[in-house]
Amino acid sequence: MGNYTFQWRQAFRAFPEMLEGALVTLQISILSMLIGVTIAVLLAVGRDAKSRWLRAPATAWVEVARNTPALFQIYMAHFGLGSFGIYLSPYAALLAGIAFNNAGYLCETFRGAMRAIPGTQLRAGRSLGMGQAKAFRLIILPQMFRISFLPTTNQMIWAILMTSLGVTVGLNSDLAGVTQDLNARSFRTFEFFALAAVIYYVIAKAVMLGARLLAARLFRY
């Protein structure tokens, strides 16, 4: 205690390397959101479907994704699937795990948004001669998008932070992985992790700010 001397120069020298890691982090989070949003829309439709064969798997997905630790979900994608002969690289396993988690949470977000839109909106569209799909796309979807915009942004930030769990399955190219490697080589633990934390913080804040600006442009009603 007390005889650890801070040495920031080494950490700052590694800064470009960490920024490269941050790009990988951002890439994984964006991909996991794209996959997550797509699956979430399908799950949202599936959870309210008439067929039990659609409802049951959709419900199971949502239940597991929301009620088990994200760490386990990523472990399952990496080691669990390995037991079935499916081997995912650390990158793919992390992406799959986070996308799985995103889909579960976003499904409920989208379902809530759908419920907030009165059924009379769809009826009004149908009355004007639109088919079910057209009325959904032109009238329901844009309103859903607005209602779920902020929760979806929050999920994006959560996804960014979840990527740091990649080190547990051996990913060393993202920000957490790069930081971990630097730490192992130098033992400047505090400096590297503090710098990494600042980078995570800045990314998260930038995403939130970007989302706010986008929302102000998109939603003028």
Place this chain on the structure above:
Amino acid sequence: MIEIENVHKSFGALQVLKGIDLTVQRGEVVSVIGGSGSGKSTLLTCINGLEPIDKGRIVVDGTEVHARDTDLNKLRRKIGIVFQQFNAFPHLTVLENVTLAPRKVKGMGRKDAEEIAVQQLSHVGLADKLNVYPSRLSGGQQQRMAIARALAMSPDYILFDEVTSALDPQLVGEVLDTLKLLADEGMTMICVTHEMSFARDVSDRVAFFHKGVMAEIGAPDQIFGDPQQEETRQFLSSVR
């Protein structure tokens, strides 16, 4: 011409329409009055095929609404409907609300659709609100926008379901004036309404619904001045 023949309709065990017969000619204005729960709204949603029926048939210009091979999306282009809740599309401006269906259903170009929309919105007195979002409009304005939205599809018939019931009393007049204007122009209309003086002044015929049955139909003078059925008399004295 709208021909309604022996239409029956139930929701589960609840019989809502028990054999309705009614023919509405082109250019005619028919008002439908009656107590709440008597099946008036249900009849309107059956006419444009939003609700299936259990028995009987509804024929609009020779097309049977509930026939299997009827293209309802196409049929609905000629039957406008305006609801009690205005159902403005909140994410679209007034102009976009009105151009949406002409563009996306009829495939009209933006310019043509806007021309029609501006014309219809001027007609209902909203020419100065084109680029405003519905949340900035009063209830009466939203309802007039909904009427313009229906009119922009150039329907041959319009069904009105208690279009003034959700409005503050001081806003009822402006919407009724719009309906009168349409009636004077020869639009074929079925108006479910609680506004007895409107029904009396504007309609060619008034139908009284009671518990899923059309208990009486006739000229306004006869229905209001000399009702033949006991239920009609009771209903009229209860609303006066």
